[in-house]
Amino acid sequence: MPFAALLSRLTDRVRRKRVAATVAVETPTGVGGPPRDDGRSPGRDRNGFALEGTIIVLVLVGALIGFAATWVVTITRGAATDYRGSRASYAAEAGADAVMAQLEVAMEDGVITAAELAGLTLPEMDGFTFEDMEVTRDPLGAVIRPINSGNLAGLYAINLPIDIAIAARDATNNRGSVMVSVTAQSIPLFQFGVFYEGDLEIHNGPRLDFEGWVHTNGNLYLSSNNTYFASRITTPGSVFWQRKAYSDRLNGVYINNEAGTPVRLDFDSRSLPDETAFRSASQSKFNSRLMTRAHNVAPLRLPLSGLPAVELIRPRNVADDTQTRDVKLAWKADWYIDLPLDDPVGLKNGNTLCSTANLRNAAVSVRPAGKTLPGITDCKSIFTFRPNAFRDGREDIGVDVLEIDVGALRSWTGANTSRETNILYVTFTRPDTTFGGRDYPAVRLVNAAQLPNRITIATNAPVYVKGDYNSVGWEPSSILGDAITFLSEYYDETATGIKCSSDTNDCSGSTANRVAGPTGSVMKVYAAVAAGHSATPCDYAEGSCASPPYGGGLENFPRFLENWGSRTLLYRGSLVSLFESEQASRHNWAWRTYYSAPIRDWKFEMRFQQPDNLPPGTPTVGNVFQTAFRPVF
16 A cells, blocks of 8 residues: 555544544543443553554654665765766866877977868777767967966967867766867967077177077076176076086176166076075066076977977978978978089089979979969079089088079069069089089078068078178068078178188188178168077086087077178077077087177067068967866756
8 A cells, every 4th residue: 555545544543533532531421431332441542542653653764764765775876877977077078188188299380280180089098988079270260369477478379269079988878078178379489589499608709789588498508798688588497697618707797677777697597596596586686587497487399399390491301291391491482492413514504503494393393383483594693503602711611502692583573473482492402522612502692682572581501691681671581591691791702711722721710801891881681590500519517518619609690701890780580599500510619710790789670579570481389278168068
């Protein structure tokens, strides 16, 4: 019988008995009322009532126990279900993190392409399978936003919002789904006045005033009588108020505080090894405009992670470049020049360089659809090959030059957009060992005061820039190569002491015959530069390092070969070095007499603070960070 019906019948029976008992008590005859037909006293019905009441209580208690047991079972089952559902949700969140890790790897070259998004794979986890993964980019594309907080505040980034949806299912079919929003952030390197991948050394002789953010992913060595930094300095390593090569410490390094007042540097990571003390000193002197690992500065990941950064300027490799085509300048180029060096006579007279066959197949191998190639006559006016053209006093070797007349390129381009070149890349193949005195080929840019349009010129060879560059009608421009050397427009490669008769002659003698121009005159270069540098091999303070040769530092990152006297080199751009030179690497800088330094008027190109003014193909560093998370029910 159902519990409710049983309880109703018992309650009704008790009610009837209670009424009968009440009537009996109120009867005036006898103490207990009139005798009953069954011969019992009326008072004995109370015993029956007690028994039935006890039964009711027992039934109620039993019912409560049954209800409680049912409730416990229900709650236990629900809790188990919730637990398994929570585990599935946590697994889905872990899966989203694994996908984000794949995005971080893709972002290490500074960009995330649609192909990389399509190539993302489902993660794996014991006890769970992942499904319904969907990774979508914001349909509006990337947006440019300032970085307002952290160690990079003051720069801007190119942000691409990405949503990751993924579900996880366990063996008993419990399922959890999440949506994670992330931002792929690219930071253009040419926002920095100086950016080094390795250790950065600055030990200038003539005064150096530098305006622009200085960053190195290595350690920073500063020792000078007259170096003035107007902007921030950051490193995830240490700053040493000494030379790297030996224990020289000069008292003329100044860093501006927030008020623009130069304050002398008089401490470093060795004198203040305690990070709290270092931060306190940096704050009190420079308003924390000098930041190191004590400030938790993170290294900025460079292009082509897992490969040497020099891949940025290496030539195309069809077999191995599937993951790097969006980064390497050789693949970005709309004019790819692959110059064979096994026909020196033909190269010199221009027939090989500019013949119809070589123009399209060897010497100038690529112009994309819609881009026009110059005819033979125009080609010869733009490109000239000069074997053993001059001797580099620093490298102490002869140089074979592919000379690019930028003015002739501008005349040929005109207003015809089909002729416009935004990225021009040059490489040399099949070197000929019969060239007398030839040690390496190089690119030299001449007649380049006015550019044809915004342009980047890149090569895996050394680059020489002769005379003013981009000083008339400024265009966004950059130069990338194995090394960069600035030559004055007065550079005379036929004068005594410049061109040597053989490899055995030392051209590091007097600079008297290599005067860079009139006293007080100014040579102007407006371009970002990314090139290899010469490094001091080890720190003298290390026990295994003894009298290492000085690499030359930032002051010799742009190289010189002349006696500049009191002539000024005005430079506006961004100095970036991601690797050590591979071809122009015969000698580190040494205090030799093959040059004397110019007056250095070097500053960051403020126009690069506007994204529209960045040179074509500007390299970037990137990271991925989470912006939102929500479960999907």
